[in-house]
Amino acid sequence: MTIPGYMMGSPTLPPAPLKPEEIEEIKKTLTLTDDDLRFLRMSLPIVEAHADEILDVWYGFVGSHPHLLYYFSRRDGTPNETYLARVRQRFKQWIIDTAQAEYDDAWLRYQFEIGRRHHRTGKNKTDGVDSVPHIHFRHLFALAIPVLHTLKPFLARGSHDTETVERIFQAWQKAVLFQLILWSYPYVKEGDY
Amino acid sequence: MTIPGYMMGSPTLPPAPLKPEEIEEIKKTLTLTDDDLRFLRMSLPIVEAHADEILDVWYGFVGSHPHLLYYFSRRDGTPNETYLARVRQRFKQWIIDTAQAEYDDAWLRYQFEIGRRHHRTGKNKTDGVDSVPHIHFRHLFALAIPVLHTLKPFLARGSHDTETVERIFQAWQKAVLFQLILWSYPYVKEGDY
Numbered sequence A, B: 001m002t003i004p005g006y007m008m009g010s011p012t013l014p015p016a017p018l019k020p021e022e023i024e025e026i027k028k029t030l031t032l033t034d035d036d037l038r039f040l041r042m043s044l045p046i047v048e049a050h051a052d053e054i055l056d057v058w059y060g061f062v063g064s065h066p067h068l069l070y071y072f073s074r075r076d077g078t079p080n081e082t083y084l085a086r087v088r089q090r091f092k093q094w095i096i097d098t099a100q101a102e103y104d105d106a107w108l109r110y111q112f113e114i115g116r117r118h119h120r121t122g123k124n125k126t127d128g129v130d131s132v133p134h135i136h137f138r139h140l141f142a143l144a145i146p147v148l149h150t151l152k153p154f155l156a157r158g159s160h161d162t163e164t165v166e167r168i169f170q171a172w173q174k175a176v177l178f179q180l181i182l183w184s185y186p187y188v189k190e191g192d193y
């Protein structure tokens, strides 16, 4: 079953604007290693099984904050339920993609696409929706806190010991931050990134 | 004893480019509350007592990564020890300021100054040093991971129970992310922030 607007692996996506060695440097600063990828993959069965519950919490957070629900609303201020539902499908797939941790060139190209979708250059186009034109940079990284905080209890629901759950959580923190850094690309002034 | 180049509270700093209600919105997305400020202040005695040890670890991290030491180096590639030492003094004060959690207008104005200092618009000016012109955006948020990860064991050295240490650490995560969001301002395209 295809997910509308999900373009991971699409040959139509342009190449990443960063060279592989530049990507490796970011991972070094993040201390994102193959061990973290291992821990991420350990979380795949749990997050896949609980994806809808996790999304309920995240959507609840956005929905209860007018200044965030704003970005899913029409210009007349009414929340766009179609938009919320369509994005939710891709957000669900994103949980799986993040846990699968196959951070290859196809995945990388899609990160720059997701960045554009948050930004005025790509927002609303995927779902052809009437909504506000752009998600302000100021909220992007900020949302990582509630997203990760609400994910943590679900990670503990598997059969792993406390130390392993902590390592899995740290890996998720690095993976989310890594993606937000890549998603920031269209927001940053030319030459500053 | 004054810290060279430390400008917290200086009347010469321009006002913040965001309105107070915009700052409050960012804090809402971050879920940064007065409780977090309370937990940050709990950490003040510990981080102040261990500031030099903490800085040793952070400087060790930067120093052992050529792609990061680069930003403290002269254009001929040699690390600028004066620069490293001068910034270290202000980084030490930053630990205390973050823990004191007095996030008022003076503090806010200084965050936008720190942002400029990482950016081509202000880098090197404070210490009048010969170094590379700009710190690339891609590494800013990434460094939060090692900075916070290496801070955590020090937070546990006080007399607080495990749950309190965890709350203190979460507050530190929010405080660091909050500041990085503000420091990003000069990097982001006009109208996108």
Ligand code: HEM
Pocket: A005, A006, A007, A062, A068, A069, A071, A072, A087, A090, A091, A094, A114, A117, A118, A122, A123, A124, A125, A126, A127, A135, A139, A140, A141, A143, A144, A145, A147, A176, A180
């Ligand atoms: C931790 C930070 C964030 C994460 C992990 C995240 C995740 C995602 C994902 C996975 C998608 C779908 C990408 C795709 O099309 O495949 C998406 C799209 C979207 N996100 Fe975010 N997001 C974050 C921050 C934000 C913020 C702060 C807002 C503001 C409410 C926001 C609003 C949206 C909207 C409106 C879309 C649809 C964009 C479009 O294609 O028109 N996101 N996000």
Ligand code: HEM
Pocket: B005, B006, B007, B062, B068, B069, B071, B072, B087, B090, B091, B094, B114, B117, B118, B122, B123, B124, B125, B126, B127, B135, B139, B140, B141, B143, B144, B145, B147, B176, B180
């Ligand atoms: C978590 C991320 C970061 C934190 C918490 C942080 C913290 C600080 C602080 C507190 C200062 C002194 C500000 C002042 O003048 O009062 C500073 C300056 C500086 N930082 Fe960062 N920083 C971060 C990311 C980075 C990165 C990724 C680099 C790259 C190596 C870097 C390199 C520098 C340099 C070279 C200066 C001196 C800038 C100047 O005034 O010329 N920082 N940083």
